[in-house]
Amino acid sequence: xxxxxxxxxxxxxxxxxxxxxxxxxxxxxxxxxxxxxxxxxxxxxxxxxxxxxxxxxxxxxxxxxxxxxxxxxxxxxxxxxxxxxxxxxxxxxxxxxxxxxxxxxxxxxxxxxxxxxxxxxxxxxxxxxxxxxxxxxxxxxxxxxxxxxxxxxxxxxxxxxxxxxxxxxxxxxxxxxxxxxxxxxxxxxxxxxxxxxxxxxxxxxxxxxxxxxxxxxxxxxxxxxxxxxxxxxxxxxxxxxxxxxxxxxxxxxxxxxxxxxxxxxxxxxxxxxxxxxxxxxxxxxxxxxxxxxxxxxxxxxxxxxxxxxxxxxxxxxxxxxxxxxxxxxxxxxxxxxxxxxxxxxxxxxxxxxxxxxxxxxxxxxxxxxxxxxxxxxxxxxxxxxxxxxxxxxxxxxxxxxxxxxxxxxxxxxxxxxxxxxxxxxxxxxxxxxxxxxxxxxxxxxxxxxxxxxxxxxxxxxxxxxxxxxxxxxxxxxxxxxxxxxxxxxxxxxxxxxxxxxxxxxx
Numbered sequence: 279x280x281x282x283x284x285x286x287x288x289x290x291x292x293x294x295x296x297x298x299x300x301x302x303x304x305x306x307x308x309x310x311x312x313x314x315x316x317x318x319x320x321x322x323x324x325x326x327x328x329x330x331x332x333x334x335x336x337x338x339x340x341x342x343x344x345x346x347x348x349x350x351x352x353x354x355x356x357x358x359x360x361x362x363x364x365x366x367x368x369x370x371x372x373x374x375x376x377x378x379x380x381x382x383x384x385x386x387x388x389x390x391x392x393x394x395x396x397x398x399x400x401x402x403x404x405x406x407x408x409x410x411x412x413x414x415x416x417x418x419x420x421x422x423x424x425x426x427x428x429x430x431x432x433x434x435x436x437x438x439x440x441x442x443x444x445x446x447x448x449x450x451x452x453x454x455x456x457x458x459x460x461x462x463x464x465x466x467x468x469x470x471x472x473x474x475x476x477x478x479x480x481x482x483x484x485x486x487x488x489x490x491x492x493x494x495x496x497x498x499x500x501x502x503x504x505x506x507x508x509x510x511x512x513x514x515x516x517x518x519x520x521x522x523x524x525x526x527x528x529x530x531x532x533x534x535x536x537x538x539x540x541x542x543x544x545x546x547x548x549x550x551x552x553x554x555x556x557x558x559x560x561x562x563x564x565x566x567x568x569x570x571x572x573x574x575x576x577x578x579x580x581x582x583x584x585x586x587x588x589x590x591x592x593x594x595x596x597x598x599x600x601x602x603x604x605x606x607x608x609x610x611x612x613x614x615x616x617x618x619x620x621x622x623x624x625x626x627x628x629x630x631x632x633x634x635x636x637x638x639x640x641x642x643x644x645x646x647x648x649x650x651x652x653x654x655x656x657x658x659x660x661x662x663x664x665x666x667x668x669x670x671x672x673x674x675x676x677x678x679x680x681x682x683x684x685x686x687x688x689x690x691x692x693x694x695x696x697x698x699x700x701x702x703x704x705x706x707x708x709x710x711x712x713x714x715x716x717x718x719x720x721x722x723x724x725x726x727x728x729x730x731x732x733x734x735x736x737x738x739x740x741x742x743x744x745x746x747x748x749x750x751x752x753x754x755x756x757x758x759x760x761x762x763x764x765x766x767x768x769x770x771x772x773x774x775x776x777x778x779x780x781x782x783x784x
Contacts, residue, residue, distance in 0.1 A: 282352040283730070286342075286509075287721040288335050290360035290439040291521065292316065292380070292543045292584075295334035297342040298717040299353075302730055304740030306714050308346035310338040316380065321782040322627060322635060324382035328366050328374040328442050335443045339507040350510040356447060356499065357724030358518035359525075359716050360440025362460040365418035367433040372445050375429050379418045380439075381544070382580060384627040384635035386417035389424065393417060393462060396478045400560075405475070407459060407466040407554050407564035407573075412627075412635045413580075416462035419481055435487050440518055447507070448497030448515040451487040455566040456523030458489040466554055466564060466573070492519040492568040493727035516727035519568045522546060524719030526567060526574045529685050529709055530741030532734050534572070537672070537679045539698070540715075541688030545582030545661065546630075547668045548574045549677055561631040561671040568723050569734040577630035577668030582661045583688045585623040585639070589657050593650055608651035609658060610693045614700065614753040615760060616652045619643045620767055621660030631667045632768065636779040642767050658694050659757075662701040663764040669702055681705045683743060685715040695746055700753040701761070708746040715741075 284299045284307060294313030301307055314330035317323075343350065366378040379385075393402060394410040403409045411417065415436065423430040437445065438457045445451055458464040458471070463486065465472040476483045490496065495514045504511035518524065522540070526548055529538035537549040549555075554564040555575035562577040581588075586605075594601050624637035641656065672679060682704045688694055689708065699706045709715060718740065725731040 284348050284353050285721040285724050285730070286339070286353050286356045287518070287717045287724060288338070288356070288358050288440070288443060289521065289524070289717040289720060290331055290335070290358070290443060292361055292382070295331065295338055296717060297335070297338035298714060298721065299342060299346055299348060300718065300721040304718060304722065304736065308342055308348070309714070310342040310345065312338045312341070317377065320385070321779070322384040324380050324626065325377040326380050328378050331439055331443055332446045335446070336507045339509065343508050350508060350513070353509065353513060354730070355514045355516055355724040355728045356509065357516040357720045357727070358440035358444055359521050359720035360438055360443065362438060362457055362520035362522060363413050363415060364438055365415050365422065366437045366439070366442055367422060367429060368435050368437060368442070369432055370434040375432055376426070378439070381413060382626050383418065384412045386412045386421040387635050389417040389420035392420060393479060397475050402462065402475070403560050404556055405466065405472060406462050406464055408462055409560045409563065409633060410462060411629070411633060413629055414460065414462035416479065420479060423481065433485055436485055437487060438520065440520070441487060444496060444515055444517055447499050447503045449500050450497035452494070452496040452517050453487045453489050454492040454494065454517045454519050455489055455570060456492055456519040456568060459566040460520055464489070466566065469566065469570070490517055491570045492517060492523065492723045495727050514728055516724040518720040518723050520565070521716050522548065522565055522576060522578070523568045523574065524723070525685060525716040526550060527719035527722050527734055527737050528715030528717070528741070529683050530737050530743065531574070531683070532569060532737045535678065537677070538683035538685060539665065540686045541582055541684060541694070542686040543582070543584040543587070544578060544580055545665060545686070545688070546576045546578035547665060547672065548576035549672060549679070550574050555675060557671060557675055559671070562668065568719060575672070577671055579623065579630060579661070579664050579668065580628050581623050581625045583686070585621070585625055585657050585661060588625055589653060605650065605654040606691060606693055609654035612651045612655045614756050616656035616659060617648060619648050619652050619656040620760070620764055621656040622768055622771070623657065623660045623664055631671055634772070634775065636775045637772070638775050638778060640771060658697050659701070660764070662697050663761055665698070666701050666761060667765070679704065681707050683707045683709060684746070685709055692747070696750070699747040699749045701757045703749050703754055705745055705749070706747040707743045710742040710744070
């Protein structure tokens with residue numbers, strides 16, 4: 279393989295798109311990031327503009343090629359990862375008809391109930407791997423159908439973020455099994471759209487794109503896209519996967535039983551499996567893996583790093599530089615337990631383990647002695663406690679998890695890693711690529727698609743893991759006392775969330 283062979287992987291995240299070049303040995307060569315905004319027009323709503331996605335993909339590609347001096351002809355494939363569970367309505371020419379409703383949006387609670395009524399709550403869970411929920415594409419499609427019927431009628435396809443970017447490059451409408459498995463409309467074991475469920479909901483099956491394995495070449499870069507992005511026309515485009523599926527491969531979790539924890543704006547714990555995992559309490563769910571033979575059961579919380587970002591914005595004065603370093607230093611100076619302050623990280627509702635879109639965030643236990651430092655540590659601990667409940671759901675179902683791989687931007691924080699080790703009671707393992715893991719998974723899909731890599735098992739060769747933090751006995755014991763108190767605090771406040779939600783909607 280020529281040393282001048284590079285895989286271009288785009289990772290469309292919540293805050294922006296990161297363009298990444300990897301060599302044929304899976305090593306990162308260069309990257310470029312361009313951000314975009316999320317609009318929150320009403321409580322529980324979250325929208326983005328697809329035009330911003332394409333601008334970020336186009337411009338980051340040009341920036342990456344310029345900064346790396348890589349020639350477009352040295353790139354044999356372009357592939358994608360992207361945020362999941364969204365709904366972008368486009369017409370026949372691929373033009374967006376409205377803002378994209380993204381994963382964090384929780385408006386479609388009534389539509390999720392309609393899905394449960396029409397198709398059966400447990401039946402939906404066992405068929406699609408997911409309980410009916412406002413987070414998923416099905417409820418968002420139904421919301422558009424019911425609230426914007428003329429727009430729904432004009433919709434040719436409902437796409438995910440990476441599907442739109444792939445369309446803009448190739449001119450082909452497509453999705454992959456992993457993103458399709460996050461819609462509440464996909465038969466997980468058959469790897470096909472659940473046509474009977476779609477019909478029962480009164481939705482149009484033709485508005486959903488064809489679903490393929492993640493390593494499928496769906497088309498080639500068009501002359502127009504090549505001119506805009508600076509790529510070579512005719513370059514193969516591999517569809518790639520949802521960010522959760524790509525992160526799974528990028529974490530090196532490609533064999534049954536391997537677990538990891540992604541810590542970004544949202545956070546999840548996942549384990550690779552040969553079969554879907556059905557939790558009797560339906561706290562966890564199952565997606566299709568990038569490897570079409572596998573699955574990855576997971577539990578996702580809505581607002582992990584997002585909670586820390588919220589606090590940073592709250593504490594920062596206008597014009598002041600970002601406070602992350604100061605917050606981390608201050609939080610590290612506070613003893614475990616944050617001086618008796620608890621934080622519920624439910625700023626945009628919650629998925630696992632509560633499945634309550636009306637859940638709200640809260641600081642509980644505030645006194646005059648608490649300040650920025652205690653609040654910052656309480657946020658880090660509150661996220662860890664919620665993730666601990668997801669971990670417990672897997673352990674109760676028989677998963678043998680002896681250590682936790684940690685990836686994502688939050689994994690860079692030694693303090694957060696130590697808090698997680700102490701709350702989990704597990705050693706933390708650090709792959710060499712933390713924030714790049716998701717893009718690496720997409721790059722592996724691209725490489726498999728064009729024959730650079732034989733299969734997805736190459737992730738084990740590429741992902742080097744080192745042991746990081748071990749549980750501290752004293753902190754672990756303290757967190758073991760606080761953990762049930764954290765759970766009881768949510769239970770005590772839960773009856774108030776619906777009433778507060780109604781007031782916010784008024």
